[in-house]
Amino acid sequence: MALPANVPEELAQRQARLRLVPPDEAPPPAEVREQVRTWQEHVGQIADTIRWVDETIERLQALPELGGPERDQLELLRSGRAEAFAVMQRLNPDQAWFWTEEWQAGEREADADEAAGRTTYHASTEDFLAALDAHLDDEIESDAVARHADA
Numbered sequence: 001m002a003l004p005a006n007v008p009e010e011l012a013q014r015q016a017r018l019r020l021v022p023p024d025e026a027p028p029p030a031e032v033r034e035q036v037r038t039w040q041e042h043v044g045q046i047a048d049t050i051r052w053v054d055e056t057i058e059r060l061q062a063l064p065e066l067g068g069p070e071r072d073q074l075e076l077l078r079s080g081r082a083e084a085f086a087v088m089q090r091l092n093p094d095q096a097w098f099w100t101e102e103w104q105a106g107e108r109e110a111d112a113d114e115a116a117g118r119t120t121y122h123a124s125t126e127d128f129l130a131a132l133d134a135h136l137d138d139e140i141e142s143d144a145v146a147r148h149a150d151a
Contacts, residue, residue, distance in 0.1 A: 004124040
């Protein structure tokens with residue numbers, strides 16, 4: 001993997017952020033650190049539950065036919081997801097949007113795209129913006145050709 005062209009600038013930005021940390025800043029007391037560790041553990045368990053439930057629902061819905069037992073399982077899973085999401089909203093309200101069914105479906109789709117090789121890596125912001133400009137130029141040209149063909 002090639003190094004980005006802007007290593008000195010990137011490092012300078014990161015070092016500037018490091019200097020924003022007050023020199024007298026210390027870790028919180030052990031009790032607070034333990035509370036944070038416990039909170040993180042609970043949030044992680046809820047996240048794992050939501051992911052598992054969503055994946056299991058997706059597998060059930062992909063079945064050619066849902067019989068009575070499968071419909072019962074689906075209803076049970078939906079109820080379990082609602083419960084897990086409610087706990088996530090309570091414990092991590094600022095991030096709850098990420099755990100909505102819609103957002104998680106998009107995350108699974110992005111994971112599938114990545115696994116299938118339908119993603120592109122850009123070594124730098126400049127590379128990404130150049131690729132985006134080229135893509136937008138292609139779309140504009142395609143739209144113009146289509147309008148011309150319709151005329």
